[in-house]
Amino acid sequence: MxxxxxxxxxxxxxxxxxxxxxxxxxxxxxxxxxxxxxxxxxxxxxxxxxxxxxxxxxxxxxxxxxxxxxxxxxxxxxxxxxxxxxxxxxxxxxxxxxxxxxxxxxxxxxxxxxxxxxxxxxxxxxxxxxxxxxxxxxxxxxxxxxxxxxxMTSGAWCGTMNLTEPQAGSDVGALRTKAVPNGDGTYAISGQKIYISWGDNDFTENVCHLVLARLPDGVPGTKGISLFMVPKRIPTEDGEPGTANSLRVVSLEHKMGLHGSPTSVMEYDRATGWLVGEEHGGMKAMFTMMNNARLGVGVQGIGVAEAACQHALAYAAERKQGKTPVEGGAGTIVDHADVRRMLMTMKAQTFAARAIALDCAVSIDLARATGAADQAARAALLTPIAKAFGTDTGIEVSSIGVQVHGGMGYIEETGAAQFSRDVRVTAIYEGTNGIQAMDLVARKMMDGGAAAMALLNEVDATAQAAGGASGAALAAAAGMLRETTEWLVSQGDLNDRFAGAVPYLRAFALVLGGHYHLRAAAAEGDGGSGRRAALAGFFIRRMLPEHVGLCAAVREGAGGLYDMSLEDLTA
Structure with a gap:
């Protein structure tokens, strides 16, 4: 396609x-x-x-x-x-x-x-x-x-991460995989891991598995977990892939999408592994990989959103259906108001998500290059937003793409449905989007909300520079988000924060989206009549207002969530 x-x-x-x-x-x-x-x-x-x-x-x-x-x-x-x-x-x-x-x-x-x-x-x-x-x-x-x-850098060998087990999904601390010292600096790794993306292939010389496991003296929970390098083939002294290690792919998962990616059930039977990092420090080491992957997964969602948007626009530009209401228009469904609404929503949201991800990456680079603590905090704050909003955008935009295609969107031959099926899992892996939101309102607010407020100061500056109705709308949205952030930080019961975590993250993403759209429009220099100004206006007037309801939901806390018993829910 x-x-x-x-x-x-x-x-x-x-x-x-x-x-x-x-x-x-x-x-x-x-x-x-x-x-x-x-x-x-x-x-x-x-x-x-x-x-x-x-x-x-x-x-x-x-x-x-x-x-x-x-x-x-x-x-x-x-x-x-x-x-x-x-x-x-x-x-x-x-x-x-x-x-x-x-x-x-x-x-x-x-x-x-x-x-x-x-x-x-x-x-x-x-x-x-x-x-x-x-x-x-x-x-x-x-x-x-x-x-x-x-x-690995050359691509001759490739890598995986092995966290999840049948009984230990997001609760990684419940894992049962064991690591026993062999007495020669290596370890015997035994256990089963599931949902291992690209657990094996037929085109690289070696597959290198980073495996979380517990040493004999490892305490229960995440503090007792260590990380091990367990290669498919044990390297020889000169670095060539040697004999097969004692591990195997048990099966490949039958998935909703991403059929070309072999998601594996892996079994390790006293496989030879090498410790990475300190004993019992596996989660710290693995989080380095996971944080890298969270931004990467966010842009996976954005990439699919872009592809789905292109696909839908190409179809809408050619498909004739009904009388078009626009004089001198294309004469296809792209002229219909609702189709135009869908296409502009797809494009505006994809731009917002892309700008969030690239801004996050720039902060990561500046923190690494300069050691600036404020850039590190900024990157940390933006990471869960980039992951969750990026993947949500992929899901939402690809779903809209199916709708633009109408009945043909439900027919596999058009390819529109594949985008929706492929991207759906991105909101689940590398920490579900709910977990990303909980991280945002808890760990990322341990500074009392300082990093969030600093970012909102940037939004305020953009709003003031933009002026007019759009600037005023963005300023009001940032003000409401600031008040909501203050409310969150004041809550001693984390459950009250967690209950509104998902709407809070989305509200933050929408406010940032308005910020980036107005910056893009300001740089266009066409007196507010260019295409980026038009897209910014659409986002500010039609998409940003969602933040009002989201902020209201955040400030409800956990109230009402437990008013129905399990019996009530199943009635």
């Missing part, structure tokens, strides 16, 4: 909305000049458009299969992955010491989005590896780094 990476949108957001130039001004990222950024985005777009997008349908129609213990991937996926690896895209932000490009996370985020829009099933593979690279860079021993990082 046709897809074109929105390179011009990335450039515009970088230049006029989130300030990527600040990143390039640091010593660490001095090579990320405007020319380099343009070249990277252009070349990655060519890969996404010409190599990956044609594989999208293959993954759905010809799913990955497990045959005689071997995973067989979808047609063309091996060649697509080879193109990703050979282009150096896996290690874009990895340390140059191990073969990486050392580029800003902001650029990697944009490239990950365009690859997700082209073929989400395949893009999941390098995303997992990127997260593992970061975890190893921060927590692995020098020996493990020297062995694994060059091979």
């Amino acid at each position: 046709p897809y074109r990476a929105p390179v011009s949108d990335y450039k515009y957001i970088f230049d006029h909305v989130v300030g990527l130039d600040r990143v390039a001004e640091t010593d660490l990222f001095a090579e990320a000049s405007a020319d380099v950024t343009d070249a990277i985005l252009t070349e990655a777009a060519r890969l996404a458009d010409e190599v990956l997008a044609p594989l999208q349908r293959n993954g759905d129609l010809h799913p990955a299969k497990l045959e005689n213990g071997v995973v067989r991937t979808s047609p063309g996926f091996a060649e697509g992955y080879a193109a990703i690896a050979e282009g150096g895209w896996v290690g874009m932000s990895a340390d140059p010491e191990h073969g990486g490009m050392g580029l800003p996370q902001a650029l990697t985020t944009a490239v990950n989005e365009m690859m997700s829009g082209a073929c989400l099933s395949l893009q999941l593979n390098p995303l997992m590896t990127q997260g593992q690279i970061e975890a190893l860079e921060h927590h692995a021993s020098a020996e493990l780094k020297a062995l694994y990082l060059p091979r």
Whole structure:
């Protein structure tokens, strides 16, 4: 199905909305000049458009299969992955010491989005590896780094994360996988893990599993968990993949979507593993990978939203149905008011989600390059918003895309339904969106709301600069969100915070969306008559007002949630 990476949108957001130039001004990222950024985005777009997008349908129609213990991937996926690896895209932000490009996370985020829009099933593979690279860079021993990082950065080997077990989903502390010292510096890992994205493939030399397990002296709960590197094939002294480790893919999950991505049930039977980080410090190390993946998953949702938007617009521009009410219009359904409403909603929300994600990535880069505590706090605050709102946007926009297609949207041959089926899981993995929201109102508010208020100060400045009705509307929305944030921080009972966490996160995302839209419109310079001003006006007038009801729901706390008993609910 046709897809074109929105390179011009990335450039515009970088230049006029989130300030990527600040990143390039640091010593660490001095090579990320405007020319380099343009070249990277252009070349990655060519890969996404010409190599990956044609594989999208293959993954759905010809799913990955497990045959005689071997995973067989979808047609063309091996060649697509080879193109990703050979282009150096896996290690874009990895340390140059191990073969990486050392580029800003902001650029990697944009490239990950365009690859997700082209073929989400395949893009999941390098995303997992990127997260593992970061975890190893921060927590692995020098020996493990020297062995694994060059091979993972090149894409010769790929990585996974193994957290979930049948009885331990979001409650990771309930895991039962065991790690027993072998006496030679290695450990025997035994247990079963489920929902392992890209647990195996037939196109990389080795698959490197980061596995959470408990040592014999590990206390119950998350504080007793350690992290281990458990490769599919045990490396030889010269770093070649050697004998098979004692692990296997038990089965592949039968999923709603993402059929090209083999989601595996993994079994470890005294498999040889190496400790990553400190004993009983596994969650700290794994969270490094998970935080990387949360932003990555957020842009997966945005990538699918972009693809679904393009797909719907192409259909609406050609489909003739009924008498069109617009004189001199296209003569197709794109002229109908409700179809136009849907298309503009898709485009406006996708832009807002994209700007949130790229702003988050810029803050990550600035924090890393400068050590600035305020940028680190800003990045931490934006991460759950980027993940949750990005994936919600993918779900909502792809669903609207089906509606734009009408009855044909429900017919698989059009491809509209695949976007909806593929993206649905992104709101679940790497911490459900409810968990992201709970993190936002609890852990991210441990500073008394200081980081949130600082961000709202930026929104206020944008509103004041914009002026007029749009600026006033954004200022009022930011004021209401500020009052709601103060109310949240004042609640001693965390359950009152958690009850309104999801509407709070969405309200915050909508206010930020208005902020980014007005910044984009201001930079357009067409006297308020350009396309970005039109889209900003649509967002401010028709989408931002949702924040009123959301903030009201937040301030209800947990009241009323438990007024019905379980018997009442099942009556």
